[in-house]
Amino acid sequence: MDSIRALIVDDSSVMRKIVERCLRQAGIDLKQVFEAGNGAEAISSLNENPVDLILCDINMPVMDGLEFVKQLAGIPNAKGVPVVMITTEGSEAHVVQAISCGAKGYIRKPFTAEQVKEHVIPVLAGKS
Amino acid sequence: MKTMKSAVAANGNHESWLPLIEVAAREVFELMLSSQLTLPEPEDQGPPYDVTSMVGLAGQLCGVLSVRCTEKGAALMTSKMLGVPLDNVGPEVSDALGEISNMVAGNFKNKISGLGDGCMLSPPTVITGSDYNLHSLADSPGLEVSLLFEGHPVLITLEIHS
Numbered sequence: 001m002d003s004i005r006a007l008i009v010d011d012s013s014v015m016r017k018i019v020e021r022c023l024r025q026a027g028i029d030l031k032q033v034f035e036a037g038n039g040a041e042a043i044s045s046l047n048e049n050p051v052d053l054i055l056c057d058i059n060m061p062v063m064d065g066l067e068f069v070k071q072l073a074g075i076p077n078a079k080g081v082p083v084v085m086i087t088t089e090g091s092e093a094h095v096v097q098a099i100s101c102g103a104k105g106y107i108r109k110p111f112t113a114e115q116v117k118e119h120v121i122p123v124l125a126g127k128s
Numbered sequence: 129m130k131t132m133k134s135a136v137a138a139n140g141n142h143e144s145w146l147p148l149i150e151v152a153a154r155e156v157f158e159l160m161l162s163s164q165l166t167l168p169e170p171e172d173q174g175p176p177y178d179v180t181s182m183v184g185l186a187g188q189l190c191g192v193l194s195v196r197c198t199e200k201g202a203a204l205m206t207s208k209m210l211g212v213p214l215d216n217v218g219p220e221v222s223d224a225l226g227e228i229s230n231m232v233a234g235n236f237k238n239k240i241s242g243l244g245d246g247c248m249l250s251p252p253t254v255i256t257g258s259d260y261n262l263h264s265l266a267d268s269p270g271l272e273v274s275l276l277f278e279g280h281p282v283l284i285t286l287e288i289h290s
Contacts, residue, residue, distance in 0.1 A: 012223050012227045017210055018160070059249065089234065092245075
């Protein structure tokens with residue numbers, strides 16, 4: 001797999017670091033990692049920095065993850081970029097809502113590096 | 129049809145939820161910190177807890193879930209979460225404890241059928257220091273689960289408002 005650029009969106013800086021570590025443990029070669037604390041910051045980051053993968057929490061201040069995913073359609077740098085949600089909101093309704101907003105994958109917190117791998121690799125390969 | 133709210137309200141005794149709180153906490157510590165929580169000895173008295181992280185629940189279940197631990201325990205949890213040496217742990221302790229309480233609360237509510245959709249979590253609030261009184265408006269005594277994390281006491285409490 002080619003080296004990729006990832007955007008990690010979570011209001012917890014600790015969780016952003018954990019997600020990055022899990023990606024590396026999954027064997028994903030990260031060329032660049034961008035971080036954002038909410039959806040609005042993520043949009044600003046995307047306008048400046050194209051990425052290959054977005055991992056995003058749902059419950060965040062300012063702009064939540066679902067609203068962020070909806071707004072990606074209007075961002076040229078986000079065209080075709082897969083989004084995987086990582087969140088404590090684990091109900092079926094939340095999964096359906098996230099997928100209908102455009103997310104390609106859904107990981108429930110707490111999670112392991114193996115679970116991140118299982119969800120992210122197929123998405124990167126365009127199989128999800 | 130019985131809704132979750134009426135089911136929660138009708139069941140004033142929520143002691144059957146104690147094992148769910150314990151399992152929710154164990155899973156968070158096992159998956160995110162690679163650590164097995166253990167049970168304290170019955171005679172063990174928890175020390176004054178220096179760090180308290182609270183998450184509010186609102187909707188079909190209203191209340192507050194809190195995770196309390198010592199300062200040393202909180203630093204070790206942060207170290208384990210981030211995979212960094214204990215000496216390198218700094219101001220991210222509050223963030224880490226907030227995430228732990230958020231995940232325990234979320235994992236707990238997802239284990240109760242029908243509650244996952246109907247109960248929202250607040251952003252966590254973290255208090256440091258032990259010299260404070262917490263006055264809950266809960267209708268019943270809180271559910272408490274005492275556990276040990278690498279020898280450090282952890283107290284998880286769920287206060288339920290009707």
